[in-house]
Amino acid sequence: KNQVEQSPQSLIILEGKNCTLQCNYTVSPFSNLRWYKQDTGRGPVSLTIMTFSENTKSNGRYTATLDADTKQSSLHITASQLSDSASYICVVSDRGSTLGRLYFGRGTQLTVWP
Amino acid sequence: EADIYQTPRYLVIGTGKKITLECSQTMGHDKMYWYQQDPGMELHLIHYSYGVNSTEKGDLSSESTVSRIRTEHFPLTLESARPSHTSQYLCASSGGTDTQYFGPGTRLTVL
Numbered sequence: 481k482n483q484v485e486q487s488p489q490s491l492i493i494l495e496g497k498n499c500t501l502q503c504n505y506t507v508s509p510f511s512n513l514r515w516y517k518q519d520t521g522r523g524p525v526s527l528t529i530m531t532f533s534e535n536t537k538s539n540g541r542y543t544a545t546l547d548a549d550t551k552q553s554s555l556h557i558t559a560s561q562l563s564d565s566a567s568y569i570c571v572v573s574d575r576g577s578t579l580g581r582l583y584f585g586r587g588t589q590l591t592v593w594p
Numbered sequence: 595e596a597d598i599y600q601t602p603r604y605l606v607i608g609t610g611k612k613i614t615l616e617c618s619q620t621m622g623h624d625k626m627y628w629y630q631q632d633p634g635m636e637l638h639l640i641h642y643s644y645g646v647n648s649t650e651k652g653d654l655s656s657e658s659t660v661s662r663i664r665t666e667h668f669p670l671t672l673e674s675a676r677p678s679h680t681s682q683y684l685c686a687s688s689g690g691t692d693t694q695y696f697g698p699g700t701r702l703t704v705l
Contacts, residue, residue: 484636511692523598523684523696524637569636573692582694584636 482507486570486585494593497560501588503553503570511575515544515555518567518587527555527568560592597621600685600697607675608705615670615700617685626668627694629684630654637684643668675704 484505493499505513512531516524528537528544530553537544541564543556557564567587574581598619607613619626624645629637629652639652643662657679658672668687672679682701686694 489634514693521699521701523686523698525696526693529693582639582692584638586634586636589634 482572482574482583484570484572484583484585486568486588488588489586490589490591492591492593493560495560495562499557499560499590501555501557501568501570501590503555503585505551505553505570505572505583505585507551507572507574507583509575510548510551511573513544513546513553513573514571514582515542515553516569516571518569520566524569524571557590560590562592562594565590565592598685598687598695598697600683600700602700603698604701604703606703606705609674609676611675613672613675613702615683615685615702617668617670617697618666619668619687619695619697620666621687621689621695622665623687623689623695624665625688626662627686627688628652628658628660628668628670629686630656631682631684631699633682641670675702677704680704 487502514529515527518524530546541558546553569587570585572583601616626643628641631637638654640656641660643649682699684699685697688694
Protein backbone atom coordinates (compact mmCIF):
# COMPACT_ATOMS: atom_id res chain seq x y z
CA LYS A 481 0.00 0.00 0.00
CA ASN A 482 1.36 3.42 -0.96
CA GLN A 483 1.81 5.50 2.16
CA VAL A 484 3.51 8.63 3.37
CA GLU A 485 4.35 8.93 7.07
CA GLN A 486 5.56 12.13 8.71
CA SER A 487 7.15 12.85 12.05
CA PRO A 488 6.86 14.46 14.42
CA GLN A 489 3.13 15.11 14.34
CA SER A 490 3.68 18.49 15.97
CA LEU A 491 6.67 20.57 16.99
CA ILE A 492 7.17 23.76 18.98
CA ILE A 493 10.39 25.73 18.67
CA LEU A 494 11.63 29.17 19.62
CA GLU A 495 12.15 31.86 17.03
CA GLY A 496 15.63 31.73 15.52
CA LYS A 497 16.13 28.02 16.18
CA ASN A 498 16.56 25.34 13.51
CA CYS A 499 14.39 22.26 13.09
CA THR A 500 14.13 19.16 10.93
CA LEU A 501 10.96 17.43 9.82
CA GLN A 502 10.92 13.83 8.61
CA CYS A 503 9.04 11.97 5.88
CA ASN A 504 9.10 8.24 5.12
CA TYR A 505 7.26 6.82 2.15
CA THR A 506 6.44 3.49 0.54
CA VAL A 507 5.11 4.86 -2.76
CA SER A 508 6.28 2.85 -5.74
CA PRO A 509 7.13 3.51 -8.48
CA PHE A 510 8.49 6.88 -7.42
CA SER A 511 8.37 10.04 -9.50
CA ASN A 512 9.07 12.96 -7.20
CA LEU A 513 8.64 14.26 -3.67
CA ARG A 514 7.38 17.67 -2.68
CA TRP A 515 7.22 19.57 0.55
CA TYR A 516 4.24 21.86 0.89
CA LYS A 517 3.58 24.56 3.48
CA GLN A 518 -0.03 25.01 4.54
CA ASP A 519 -0.93 28.03 6.62
CA THR A 520 -4.01 27.71 8.81
CA GLY A 521 -7.15 28.14 6.72
CA ARG A 522 -5.23 28.24 3.44
CA GLY A 523 -4.35 25.84 0.65
CA PRO A 524 -0.91 24.17 0.50
CA VAL A 525 1.92 25.99 -1.27
CA SER A 526 4.82 24.08 -2.83
CA LEU A 527 8.24 24.69 -1.20
CA THR A 528 10.48 22.20 -2.99
CA ILE A 529 10.27 19.36 -5.47
CA MET A 530 12.86 16.58 -5.69
CA THR A 531 13.25 13.83 -8.27
CA PHE A 532 14.93 10.45 -7.89
CA SER A 533 18.41 11.73 -8.75
CA GLU A 534 18.39 14.74 -6.43
CA ASN A 535 19.75 14.52 -2.88
CA THR A 536 19.40 18.09 -1.69
CA LYS A 537 17.45 21.15 -2.73
CA SER A 538 17.20 24.52 -1.05
CA ASN A 539 14.62 27.29 -1.15
CA GLY A 540 15.78 30.15 1.05
CA ARG A 541 15.82 28.95 4.65
CA TYR A 542 14.25 25.62 3.65
CA THR A 543 16.50 22.70 2.68
CA ALA A 544 15.04 19.36 1.63
CA THR A 545 16.96 16.11 1.39
CA LEU A 546 16.01 12.87 -0.28
CA ASP A 547 17.38 9.35 0.12
CA ALA A 548 15.59 7.33 -2.55
CA ASP A 549 17.24 4.10 -1.38
CA THR A 550 15.80 4.28 2.13
CA LYS A 551 12.72 6.20 0.93
CA GLN A 552 13.24 9.01 3.39
CA SER A 553 13.15 12.77 3.09
CA SER A 554 13.71 15.60 5.50
CA LEU A 555 12.94 19.31 5.53
CA HIS A 556 15.35 21.48 7.48
CA ILE A 557 14.29 24.98 8.47
CA THR A 558 17.07 27.36 9.41
CA ALA A 559 16.72 30.40 11.69
CA SER A 560 12.99 29.94 12.14
CA GLN A 561 10.62 32.89 12.00
CA LEU A 562 7.13 33.37 13.41
CA SER A 563 5.76 33.15 9.87
CA ASP A 564 7.10 29.61 9.61
CA SER A 565 4.26 28.48 11.89
CA ALA A 566 2.22 26.20 9.63
CA SER A 567 1.63 22.59 8.67
CA TYR A 568 4.35 21.08 6.50
CA ILE A 569 3.12 18.33 4.23
CA CYS A 570 5.20 15.72 2.44
CA VAL A 571 3.70 14.68 -0.91
CA VAL A 572 4.96 11.84 -3.11
CA SER A 573 4.03 11.38 -6.77
CA ASP A 574 3.47 7.98 -8.32
CA ARG A 575 5.32 7.67 -11.64
CA GLY A 576 2.88 5.04 -12.78
CA SER A 577 -0.04 7.40 -13.01
CA THR A 578 -0.67 9.71 -15.95
CA LEU A 579 -2.77 11.74 -13.58
CA GLY A 580 0.31 12.78 -11.68
CA ARG A 581 -1.31 11.23 -8.65
CA LEU A 582 -0.16 12.49 -5.30
CA TYR A 583 0.07 10.71 -1.95
CA PHE A 584 -0.16 13.06 1.01
CA GLY A 585 1.25 12.77 4.51
CA ARG A 586 -0.74 14.11 7.43
CA GLY A 587 1.71 16.90 7.95
CA THR A 588 3.84 18.19 10.81
CA GLN A 589 2.29 21.13 12.64
CA LEU A 590 5.11 23.56 13.42
CA THR A 591 4.64 26.36 15.92
CA VAL A 592 7.32 29.01 16.30
CA TRP A 593 7.20 30.98 19.56
CA PRO A 594 8.79 34.40 20.04
CA GLU B 595 0.97 33.18 -5.83
CA ALA B 596 -1.24 30.86 -7.87
CA ASP B 597 -4.32 32.28 -9.56
CA ILE B 598 -6.88 29.82 -8.29
CA TYR B 599 -9.94 30.96 -6.40
CA GLN B 600 -12.57 29.33 -4.27
CA THR B 601 -15.86 30.68 -3.00
CA PRO B 602 -17.25 30.80 -0.47
CA ARG B 603 -14.36 30.60 1.98
CA TYR B 604 -16.70 29.61 4.80
CA LEU B 605 -20.20 28.13 4.65
CA VAL B 606 -22.53 27.09 7.45
CA ILE B 607 -25.68 25.41 6.25
CA GLY B 608 -28.50 23.21 7.48
CA THR B 609 -29.00 19.54 6.73
CA GLY B 610 -30.73 18.78 3.45
CA LYS B 611 -29.70 21.94 1.64
CA LYS B 612 -28.16 21.88 -1.82
CA ILE B 613 -24.80 23.62 -2.06
CA THR B 614 -22.29 24.41 -4.77
CA LEU B 615 -18.65 25.17 -4.02
CA GLU B 616 -17.03 27.27 -6.71
CA CYS B 617 -13.49 26.90 -8.02
CA SER B 618 -11.90 28.84 -10.85
CA GLN B 619 -8.38 29.27 -12.18
CA THR B 620 -6.92 31.73 -14.64
CA MET B 621 -3.77 29.79 -15.52
CA GLY B 622 -5.29 27.83 -18.40
CA HIS B 623 -4.58 24.53 -16.66
CA ASP B 624 -6.22 21.43 -18.13
CA LYS B 625 -6.20 19.34 -14.94
CA MET B 626 -8.26 20.25 -11.91
CA TYR B 627 -8.88 18.47 -8.62
CA TRP B 628 -11.05 18.50 -5.53
CA TYR B 629 -9.67 17.34 -2.19
CA GLN B 630 -11.31 16.87 1.19
CA GLN B 631 -9.27 17.53 4.33
CA ASP B 632 -10.29 17.02 7.94
CA PRO B 633 -8.27 18.73 10.73
CA GLY B 634 -4.91 17.08 11.29
CA MET B 635 -5.51 14.59 8.51
CA GLU B 636 -4.13 14.13 5.02
CA LEU B 637 -5.79 15.44 1.88
CA HIS B 638 -8.03 12.93 0.10
CA LEU B 639 -8.76 13.22 -3.61
CA ILE B 640 -12.52 13.11 -4.28
CA HIS B 641 -12.79 14.30 -7.91
CA TYR B 642 -10.52 15.22 -10.79
CA SER B 643 -10.76 16.35 -14.38
CA TYR B 644 -8.35 16.12 -17.32
CA GLY B 645 -10.15 18.85 -19.25
CA VAL B 646 -13.50 20.08 -20.49
CA ASN B 647 -16.25 17.45 -20.25
CA SER B 648 -13.91 15.09 -18.37
CA THR B 649 -14.63 14.18 -14.73
CA GLU B 650 -13.54 11.22 -12.65
CA LYS B 651 -14.03 10.09 -9.07
CA GLY B 652 -11.00 10.08 -6.80
CA ASP B 653 -9.81 7.76 -4.05
CA LEU B 654 -12.28 8.82 -1.40
CA SER B 655 -15.91 8.04 -2.06
CA SER B 656 -17.96 11.21 -2.01
CA GLU B 657 -21.65 11.97 -2.49
CA SER B 658 -20.70 15.19 -4.23
CA THR B 659 -20.69 15.69 -8.00
CA VAL B 660 -18.60 17.92 -10.25
CA SER B 661 -18.81 19.38 -13.72
CA ARG B 662 -16.27 20.82 -16.16
CA ILE B 663 -18.03 22.82 -18.82
CA ARG B 664 -15.28 25.44 -19.09
CA THR B 665 -11.53 25.01 -18.66
CA GLU B 666 -11.30 27.58 -15.91
CA HIS B 667 -14.27 26.44 -13.85
CA PHE B 668 -14.71 23.25 -11.76
CA PRO B 669 -17.67 23.51 -9.36
CA LEU B 670 -18.56 20.87 -6.77
CA THR B 671 -22.17 20.23 -5.79
CA LEU B 672 -23.80 18.48 -2.85
CA GLU B 673 -27.49 17.82 -3.55
CA SER B 674 -28.40 17.25 0.08
CA ALA B 675 -25.86 18.29 2.69
CA ARG B 676 -25.42 16.22 5.86
CA PRO B 677 -23.32 16.75 9.01
CA SER B 678 -20.91 14.06 7.76
CA HIS B 679 -20.04 16.42 4.89
CA THR B 680 -18.52 18.91 7.34
CA SER B 681 -14.90 19.34 6.23
CA GLN B 682 -12.50 21.57 4.35
CA TYR B 683 -12.67 21.30 0.57
CA LEU B 684 -9.59 22.26 -1.44
CA CYS B 685 -9.51 22.82 -5.19
CA ALA B 686 -6.28 22.53 -7.18
CA SER B 687 -5.09 22.70 -10.77
CA SER B 688 -2.02 21.64 -12.72
CA GLY B 689 -0.64 22.37 -16.17
CA GLY B 690 2.24 20.82 -18.12
CA THR B 691 4.00 19.54 -15.01
CA ASP B 692 2.28 17.66 -12.20
CA THR B 693 2.83 20.48 -9.71
CA GLN B 694 -0.59 21.23 -8.27
CA TYR B 695 -1.56 24.75 -7.27
CA PHE B 696 -4.14 24.96 -4.53
CA GLY B 697 -6.90 27.40 -3.82
CA PRO B 698 -7.50 28.77 -0.31
CA GLY B 699 -10.20 26.20 0.44
CA THR B 700 -13.82 26.26 1.56
CA ARG B 701 -14.59 25.31 5.13
CA LEU B 702 -18.04 23.71 5.14
CA THR B 703 -20.09 23.14 8.29
CA VAL B 704 -23.39 21.30 8.04
CA LEU B 705 -25.61 21.61 11.09
